[in-house]
Amino acid sequence: MNKKKVMSRVVSFLVYGIVAVFFIWAISNSYFNYIFSQSSTFLYLLKQHMQLVLVSSLLAVGVALPVGILVTRRSFRRAEWIVSNTVNLGQTIPSLAVLALMISILGIGFKTAVFALFIYSLLPMYRNTVAGIDSIDENLIDAARGMGMKPIQILFRIELPNASYSILAGIRTAVVLNIGTAALAYVVGGGGLGVWIFTGIQLFDNGYLISGAIPVTLLAIFVDYLLRLLERKIVPKGSKPPQET
Amino acid sequence: MDKWMKFLEVNAPRILDLAIEHTILVGLAILVALIIGVPLGIYLTTNDYLAETVLQIASVMLTIPSIALFGVMIPVFSIVNQGIGFVPAFVALVLYSQLPIIRNTYTAIRNVNPEMRDAAKGLGMKTSQRLLRVEIPNAFPIIMAGIRTAVVLNIGIGVIAAYIGAGGLGVLITQGISRGDNYLIISGSIAVAILAMIADGILLFIQKRYTPKSIAN
Amino acid sequence: MITFDKTTKTYEGGVTAVDGVDFTVEKGNIVVLLGPSGCGKTTLLRMVNRLETISDGKITIDGEDSMSLDQIALRRKIGYVIQSNGLFPNMTIEENVMIVPDLLGWKKKEKRERFNKLMEMIGLSGEKFGKRYPHELSGGQQQRIGVIRALAADPPVMLMDEPFGALDPIIREKIQDEFLQIQREVKKTILFVSHDIDEAIKMADKIVLLRGGEVMQYDTPSEMLVRPKNEFVREFFGKDRAIKSLSLHTINDLQEVIGLANMDETISDTITINVNHDLRNTLSMLLNQEADQVIVIDDEGNKLGAITIDIVQKYLHFEIKAKPTLVQKG
């Protein structure tokens, strides 16, 4: 084993070590206790958290993808920059504010949180859909039209498969972001694991903090991993980008 | 409109103060992140194994939800009595900045035309000279793009830092929420959006201004 | 058969890219659209499969007005090859080649057989390449796949827009030869865009020389070389057009007109050349050769006589300068 490899190993062990030390420290201080002592609450919050993410993400996919596809049609090209700029502007508004502003429109509760998360997930999904379709070589579309493919066939056989890498990456980014933002749903009474994190902050209770924060983190990392696997399955072998970090 | 004028009359100085606080928090975090991230990114180009490991760690770091990271940091920093306030927020922002900065530096330096690198070697430049005169200037626009990503990201995350007592514009929003005051929420949001746009604009200007003409496409 | 009848294209914004073009592509012929960049070659080609609308005039295919046909059905009967090969990166080579048959609902077995046959035509193993993806092939291989993809459903008409334009010269020559070989077999009606004079002369039964959207001359290559209709055509083919025209003639033609030189049986250091060899290659061979004598042989290997640089020059002068009327071959 050469020196460079050794160094890389040392760094990963170091990081694993820090993580391990943290967990040992947290466990020895019984910071995870609430997960077991209040397991039914924990499961309820976890389920609520996942529902928030799932419902808002599905809604966002259902809107962002069709809109992204629509604005990349020839006859709608002009609408593209209007939609894109609106969505871009929307993204500079902090997620916390999006949630907060929804209260005055929809009141407090699960629906408000879902709606805010949905709005906030649109941008990465929409942007990557448009970027993915726009990046397809114009010549491919020309060839497809020239050989007599119908627009719908071009969309499903050429455009979407070749944009799938970008589209799925957008969905993954949005969903992972969403898991984190859903932890803020507490402030609009939307529930989720954020309830414990915020309780922890307000009561200076490390147990609530850790029992809320670590599951959310693991959920985000796990879902990210899962969606990456899915990408590898779905994206056609020939249209993967040559390199990726 | 009248109500807005009145609101601003009362609150403008405070908004400005909080904006400055926000800027200092994000600015310091970015500065430290640069001091760590750029050299690390450059170093990684000489060690592929380490590059893979570090980039992976940084990318996992970025998937950690910000409120959760704060939640974890409070107990950790409580050990040294800094559980709440500037320190955990600052550390979190530095961590979040690492991926965009390291990754872009690494990719940019690695993509510097090898012929150019050879030419520099051929001219007898030392490694440090080569880095400063050839590789960094050519990698500059991509590194700057990474910094811009990090800054905009941090300004947004900085809002949430208000919940752990780090101040900044998030205070307006959190107060607005707890008091049910939409003026506070909206003014806070707009201030954050403007701050993000100004910061991005300034960095973009620097990026354009100092990118060697020959490589600006 | 494709007929252009006062075909005109004016783009939005007022550029008239194709201006009242009239000519007919006979069944089984290759007609090359030749001319400088921006003269309207691509536009003219793309009007045939209606990728561009026709502003004025019409195009008929086998007697039917193209506008009266269903656009999709029309395109499926016309093979289309473009310079950047247009292979779909998400599909394997086999899926790419078989896309039109697939759209037409061919059976799996038919498709497989057709694929293997097409791959055979370009000398690639269907077995070996079928499951690969386009990026795993060389540029030349990709371009050949692009060509057989257009041939897949056996369309009577082919449109080719600088199909070999992106390839390096050596590979381009090879693929041109291979394509002519295939064409001898499949006899498609082909409209072929090129901006390369050599390629046009080599591939064309007839050339359409365009300038600013108008037809300058529509003729066989040799006719155009020898009897340019106007100054533009003359200029376009250039001063060395006589040398270029040599590639249209074989040693056989030369023998018929002025005869070969006598062989010197005492010289042992000889090389031989087939009587069907074209004169341009023959000349370059004579200029490069190390042997003292080049003997012309027929397909059976009978020695017909010797050929020298002097004789080729004499023929050139005779054919192209003194008696231009004799050059009408096609």
Ligand SMILES: Nc1ncnc2c1ncn2[C@@H]1O[C@H](COP(=O)(O)OP(=O)(O)O)[C@@H](O)[C@H]1O
């Ligand atoms: N989509 C278009 N809109 C407007 N003008 C065009 C368009 N496509 C081509 N043209 C113009 O039409 C002329 C002919 O173009 P083209 O047919 O592509 O030429 P060629 O293939 O011979 O190089 C050029 O002047 C070009 O600028």
Ligand SMILES: [Mg+2]
């Ligand atoms: Mg063209």
